[in-house]
Amino acid sequence: MTTDRPASISTLAVDWGPEGQPGDTLYQRIDGQLDYPTDLLNLPGLLHGAILRSDQAHARLLAVDTRVARTMPGVHSVVTAEDVPGLNRFGIVVRDQPVFCEDRVRYEGDAIAAVAADTPAQARAAIAAIRVEYQPLPVVEDAASAENQPALHEGSNLLAQESLTRGDVDQALAACAVVVEHEYRTPRQMHGFMETEGGVALPDGNGGVLFRVGCQSGHRDVEQLADILALPRAQVSVEAMTTGGAFGGKDELTIQPAAGILALRTGRPVMIHLDRFESCRSGMKRHPVAVRMTTGCDARGHLLAHRVDAVLDTGAYASLGPAVLENFMDHATAPLYRIDSYAVTGRLVYTNNGLCGAFRGFGGNQATFAVESQLDALACKLGMDPGELRRKNLRSRQEPGSRGQPVRWTAAPATVLDAALASPLWQPGNPAGARWLTGTGLAFGAQGNGLGDGLPDSGGGRLSLTPEGRIRVEFGFADYGQDIAGAITRSVCDALGCGSADVEVVLGQSRGPDSGPTSASRSSVMVHGLLSRMLPEWTQTLKRLAAELTGQPAEDLAPGTGGLFLQGRRLIDYRELAGKAPPDALVAEAGQDFPVAPGQETPVGRYLQLQIATIARVMVDRLTGRVRVTDLHHITAAGRVIYPPGYLGQIEGAAVMGLGMTLTEDMPTRKGRMQRDNLDQYLMPTIGDAPAQRVDVVDDTPENDPYPIRGIGELGIEAVTPAIVSAIEAATGVRVRTLPVSPSALLEAIQAREAQS
Amino acid sequence: MQADPTQRDQIRVLRPATPREAVALAKTTGAPYIAGGSGLQPVWERNGSWPRQIVALNPGWPGFRGIEETGQGLRVGALTTLGELAQHPLIHRYLPCLPEFMDQVAGPGVRHLGTVGGNLCAGGDLSALFLALDAQVHRLSDDDPQEQCQPLEDYSAGDGTLMTALSIPDSRQWRIGLEKLGYRERFSPPRATVACVHDGQTMRRAVCGEGGPARLRSSETDQDTELTAGGWQDPALRLAIQRMLAFLQEDIARDH
Numbered sequence A: 001m002t003t004d005r006p007a008s009i010s011t012l013a014v015d016w017g018p019e020g021q022p023g024d025t026l027y028q029r030i031d032g033q034l035d036y037p038t039d040l041l042n043l044p045g046l047l048h049g050a051i052l053r054s055d056q057a058h059a060r061l062l063a064v065d066t067r068v069a070r071t072m073p074g075v076h077s078v079v080t081a082e083d084v085p086g087l088n089r090f091g092i093v094v095r096d097q098p099v100f101c102e103d104r105v106r107y108e109g110d111a112i113a114a115v116a117a118d119t120p121a122q123a124r125a126a127i128a129a130i131r132v133e134y135q136p137l138p139v140v141e142d143a144a145s146a147e148n149q150p151a152l153h154e155g156s157n158l159l160a161q162e163s164l165t166r167g168d169v170d171q172a173l174a175a176c177a178v179v180v181e182h183e184y185r186t187p188r189q190m191h192g193f194m195e196t197e198g199g200v201a202l203p204d205g206n207g208g209v210l211f212r213v214g215c216q217s218g219h220r221d222v223e224q225l226a227d228i229l230a231l232p233r234a235q236v237s238v239e240a241m242t243t244g245g246a247f248g249g250k251d252e253l254t255i256q257p258a259a260g261i262l263a264l265r266t267g268r269p270v271m272i273h274l275d276r277f278e279s280c281r282s283g284m285k286r287h288p289v290a291v292r293m294t295t296g297c298d299a300r301g302h303l304l305a306h307r308v309d310a311v312l313d314t315g316a317y318a319s320l321g322p323a324v325l326e327n328f329m330d331h332a333t334a335p336l337y338r339i340d341s342y343a344v345t346g347r348l349v350y351t352n353n354g355l356c357g358a359f360r361g362f363g364g365n366q367a368t369f370a371v372e373s374q375l376d377a378l379a380c381k382l383g384m385d386p387g388e389l390r391r392k393n394l395r396s397r398q399e400p401g402s403r404g405q406p407v408r409w410t411a412a413p414a415t416v417l418d419a420a421l422a423s424p425l426w427q428p429g430n431p432a433g434a435r436w437l438t439g440t441g442l443a444f445g446a447q448g449n450g451l452g453d454g455l456p457d458s459g460g461g462r463l464s465l466t467p468e469g470r471i472r473v474e475f476g477f478a479d480y481g482q483d484i485a486g487a488i489t490r491s492v493c494d495a496l497g498c499g500s501a502d503v504e505v506v507l508g509q510s511r512g513p514d515s516g517p518t519s520a521s522r523s524s525v526m527v528h529g530l531l532s533r534m535l536p537e538w539t540q541t542l543k544r545l546a547a548e549l550t551g552q553p554a555e556d557l558a559p560g561t562g563g564l565f566l567q568g569r570r571l572i573d574y575r576e577l578a579g580k581a582p583p584d585a586l587v588a589e590a591g592q593d594f595p596v597a598p599g600q601e602t603p604v605g606r607y608l609q610l611q612i613a614t615i616a617r618v619m620v621d622r623l624t625g626r627v628r629v630t631d632l633h634h635i636t637a638a639g640r641v642i643y644p645p646g647y648l649g650q651i652e653g654a655a656v657m658g659l660g661m662t663l664t665e666d667m668p669t670r671k672g673r674m675q676r677d678n679l680d681q682y683l684m685p686t687i688g689d690a691p692a693q694r695v696d697v698v699d700d701t702p703e704n705d706p707y708p709i710r711g712i713g714e715l716g717i718e719a720v721t722p723a724i725v726s727a728i729e730a731a732t733g734v735r736v737r738t739l740p741v742s743p744s745a746l747l748e749a750i751q752a753r754e755a756q757s
Numbered sequence B: 001m002q003a004d005p006t007q008r009d010q011i012r013v014l015r016p017a018t019p020r021e022a023v024a025l026a027k028t029t030g031a032p033y034i035a036g037g038s039g040l041q042p043v044w045e046r047n048g049s050w051p052r053q054i055v056a057l058n059p060g061w062p063g064f065r066g067i068e069e070t071g072q073g074l075r076v077g078a079l080t081t082l083g084e085l086a087q088h089p090l091i092h093r094y095l096p097c098l099p100e101f102m103d104q105v106a107g108p109g110v111r112h113l114g115t116v117g118g119n120l121c122a123g124g125d126l127s128a129l130f131l132a133l134d135a136q137v138h139r140l141s142d143d144d145p146q147e148q149c150q151p152l153e154d155y156s157a158g159d160g161t162l163m164t165a166l167s168i169p170d171s172r173q174w175r176i177g178l179e180k181l182g183y184r185e186r187f188s189p190p191r192a193t194v195a196c197v198h199d200g201q202t203m204r205r206a207v208c209g210e211g212g213p214a215r216l217r218s219s220e221t222d223q224d225t226e227l228t229a230g231g232w233q234d235p236a237l238r239l240a241i242q243r244m245l246a247f248l249q250e251d252i253a254r255d256h
């Protein structure tokens, strides 16, 4: 392994150098000109679909009467559970969600029927004309007691229970000089993508269906859709089109099953696009977590014991809940710190509270919020500086992870912490009595890449030269705004020396290479690995063919902008080469497994690890309790930066998403009903709420590291929440443990403290 | 209001030629007035129920849009948009605190549509300031051939009367403080907006938001009771209102 050596630290800035110009699609995106799947409104013969959703959180379905709806103007087809050709179930981990409910609805928004009509208004009118008879059932709304309530599925409402233990935590706790115990709660956050769930299903004329949709894993969706539609997989294809945001919320199937069934029924393309109300009600959310943590240390601040008891509310169906639980548990072990004994238990339960599944951070950021808050609480009780307490317990780069597994960092955690403690945001607060109370807080987090824990995780890619002379790079990943195409282009240009106009990136075709899901911060790692496999040999072939055509020695040729160069002069351009090369001579394909620790039979946790320390500066209004985050400074250690605008965008964007979860975003339920129905009630941060941010990179990746590129799509959300609540405490003396921060509760606590002093 | 679960594209938009005709149409049809629609439209959409017809107000009617000096202060047409209000040179002179405050009222798109009259009729952010300024409402009603003038405090929107304009006293020498608390800093209606106006002799205070718009008249010690009686049920919100008021009063006194 590597040894610790001084790290290089740099601050990222957007500097669009000559080759760094953003692709055209960036401006199109900003202008609203880029076509998303739900913009495909000019398809010949397009019908509009709509879905009838349950208005009950939990009920028996006694009757679904579609007779009137079928006779309504413009209606082409009305389908219910009886019309599902194949399996009436889907779900990435557990196939427990019906395409259309048969005899029972389990959440407000469960799908019951769907209509295809000439216009969206006609489809909605027909939906309104379907008569449903419900017999209400008791609503399971309290996650903590869900497993003792009537089961929503076979067995009990306890979908999964996991524990991770090390040492004897009871004994260790008894030996602690200082122990803190607290309960933390996190909200049901909504992804809030700008393009709500949607897309179109097109019959291919031969009994098959093509989906052009916003999704995150076309290949996996093909498998599920083929089973639902009772079609061989070869007859189902998915084009994961550039979509207006996903963040995990389009990982599971959304409108595809209903659109596919209607397209097969009518023989016409069918578009379904949820409006914001429907998306709020029926769409995926982040798992709310209630967790109690008991953490202890000796008198000098060495962590000795850590106990965690968590309940995650997955809602009516499993979706990726079991995997979220696993990632939560992993992060709840406090992976950055050495703790001899821990006992982490987590329960994942079904309730009638909507649907929860994948969401950037994936349970990890909820755990890190609690873990880092515990460390602050211990430091406070010890009278020790929180940075000092962390430093004492940080793992070194050579140590294994918290579960004993090998891990691979790109910098020493202590280096990242030191950089964070040197942040210019550490300023004294405003004097007592000032209107705006100011404070700075720090939190530290680690995050791994890949699906982890030995789950099957692999993917492939393809490289070719098009007849037009462009270097085509194909991956199965979806572009949902993260600009992976930009990162891929940059990687190819860096490796080949060609220009960005020479590169054509093709993404998200289920008929193309399967790269695995666009999730778990895995794409950049896979792209780098696969390009490293394909490019050297492909470049050799390119040079060899050029040598044959020009009579120059291959070793003297070098690819550059537009073609191959000899001593600085363009000898032959790619187009000519493409025209003269034998077909398929310039096609390379590769596949690989996602990197896991060497020598592990069943991999534990995640091998490729990243770190982030976030320092937050806040202002709290003494008059109202409202909180403004003015600055965020992130110190990241996530390998080499291949595409600075992408890196910056991901860290800053994820941090604002975390800020939203911390301060305003929540979708509360009452009796299983969502209490917010649109973005004027569900409050996401706007540009006016976004703080000034600075992103620093500690890149101490060894020259010969086989995995120098890491995926940073989720890193920015990891530590922002505990950093903000720590800053709030620095400003006000009040520690918030229930999110989002309630200005009212904060104000009352501030007043109580004022009254005391 | 007559409402039907009809489609939004089936709404009949009545376009009266004159303000008088608007009042008569509203009376006979029971249809609501619509100005910028930015307050009404989201409510209809949320409820999934659209009115059969609406009475469109026309900013081209004389005196309905724009701001002018009257000698005693300003006259603001009811259909003046929030954006125009925020940028108007007369407002910068008479109410210099307002342009900056307007940055917290909705967003640019909504301010482009939303009107001063609509905001006041809906009890929006401007209500607190205009109440504390003792603004006068010019209104037309069906049973009165003359345009009448009455204090904003006594004006009740929704009874079919049409707000044509507002008169604001000359406040150039006055001290004014304004504070807004929303669930979010911007682009969100007020939970509570408070205004304090000192005209050199007396301090006038007003509040609007979740508890509705109101002038506040009690002493500091009775303020909590007054707010509770006025419909402000949330104790933490009452606390915030009182702290904002105390801060503004102190600020104004210090300036003096």
Ligand SMILES: Cc1cc2nc3c(=O)[nH]c(=O)nc-3n(C[C@H](O)[C@H](O)[C@H](O)COP(=O)(O)OP(=O)(O)OC[C@H]3O[C@@H](n4cnc5c(N)ncnc54)[C@H](O)[C@@H]3O)c2cc1C
Residues within 6 Å of the ligand: A680, B032, B033, B034, B035, B036, B037, B038, B039, B040, B041, B042, B057, B078, B079, B082, B104, B105, B106, B107, B110, B113, B114, B115, B116, B117, B118, B119, B120, B121, B122, B123, B124, B125, B126, B157, B158, B161, B162, B163, B164, B186, B187, B188, B189, B190
């Ligand atoms: C996203 C969003 C954010 C918002 N944020 C804020 C905010 O921060 N602060 C805030 O105060 N408001 C906010 N609003 C609410 C609204 O936009 C404003 O209050 C706006 O000023 C209303 O004006 P309007 O002309 O659009 O009113 P309309 O919607 O046209 O009408 C509102 C009401 O007033 C009546 N009315 C309108 N004009 C007259 C008249 N001349 N005579 C008699 N009755 C009349 C109508 O019948 C209706 O009852 C927001 C709205 C949206 C959609």
